[in-house]
Amino acid sequence: MQGDIVRTGIRKTMAIVASLALILALVPSSALAVSGDAADMHAQENLIMSGTWGTCPWEITADGTLTIHPGTGDDTGGKPPWNGEYSLFTRVVFAQEGDSKVIAPADSGSLFMFASQIESIDLSGLDTSQVTNMGYLFSDCSSLSSLCLSGLDTSNVKFMSSMFENCSSLVSLDLSGFDTSSTTAMAY
Numbered sequence: 001m002q003g004d005i006v007r008t009g010i011r012k013t014m015a016i017v018a019s020l021a022l023i024l025a026l027v028p029s030s031a032l033a034v035s036g037d038a039a040d041m042h043a044q045e046n047l048i049m050s051g052t053w054g055t056c057p058w059e060i061t062a063d064g065t066l067t068i069h070p071g072t073g074d075d076t077g078g079k080p081p082w083n084g085e086y087s088l089f090t091r092v093v094f095a096q097e098g099d100s101k102v103i104a105p106a107d108s109g110s111l112f113m114f115a116s117q118i119e120s121i122d123l124s125g126l127d128t129s130q131v132t133n134m135g136y137l138f139s140d141c142s143s144l145s146s147l148c149l150s151g152l153d154t155s156n157v158k159f160m161s162s163m164f165e166n167c168s169s170l171v172s173l174d175l176s177g178f179d180t181s182s183t184t185a186m187a188y
Contacts, residue, residue, distance in 0.1 A: 048088055053081050056102050064090040070100035070125070075107035078136075086115040090143070096125030103127045109135040109159065116142045129153040135185070139165040146172040155179040162188040 050059035055071035058081070066082060066089040082089075092112070094102045102125055112118060113136045121144065128134075134154070138144065139162050147170060154160075160180070164170060165188045180186070 049082075049085060051081050054105065058082065060085065060088045064088070065093060066091070067093045067095055068102050068125075069095050070097050070102055072103040073105045073108070075105045076110055077107065078110040078113075080111050086117060090117050090119045092118060092121040094123055094125040101125050101127040103129075104131050106130055107133045109133040109137060110139070111137050112141055113137070113139045116140055119143050119145070121147060123149065124151060126152065128157075130156065132156050132182075133159045134163055135159045136162045136165070138163060138167055140167075141170075142166060142168045145169045148174040149178065150174045150176045152177075153179070154183075156182055158182055159185045161185045 046062040048060045048062055050057065052058065052071075053068065054074035056068050056073050057071065058066060058068045060066050060082070096102075104126055108128070108131045112121070118141050121138075131154070134157050138147065144167055157180075160183050163186075164173070
């Protein structure tokens with residue numbers, strides 16, 4: 001009798017397992033997926049601050065990185081949207097996504113002025129073809145030791161004054177390809 005009870009229990013368990021397997025086989029996998037993947041959830045956990053600059057989404061993450069995504073930035077007027085939040089990041093990345101870059105506005109002056117803690121800036125995803133003002137762009141970035149500007153289009157830039165003023169740690173500056181033919185102000 002005890003053997004019959006065990007066999008009945010095993011049959012019931014197997015029937016339940018078979019039923020669950022059949023249900024899982026019939027349910028689309030998308031219905032079982034958890035919304036968002038692990039990378040998105042991890043990114044959300046590491047997000048300190050975010051916003052937009054013109055049409056460019058940007059975020060500051062816990063690893064101290066300010067990432068600016070493709071779109072068109074607004075004239076800074078001396079105050080970019082991350083102004084006052086400089087203590088939150090040490091690295092800046094202008095992201096390129098496919099063929100899309102961050103398009104800098106005509107007035108891109110003071111974009112990182114007073115950001116003394118910035119140690120690196122990746123400008124490879126930045127399109128500066130419309131920029132006329134780069135004044136004070138990196139002024140007072142005293143922790144910045146190396147900067148590559150060789151990929152920037154500076155053919156329309158008129159104002160470059162104080163662009164590197166008080167960049168006391170800057171020992172490597174690549175200006176190859178810099179076009180200053182339209183530039184009228186380069187003081188300091």
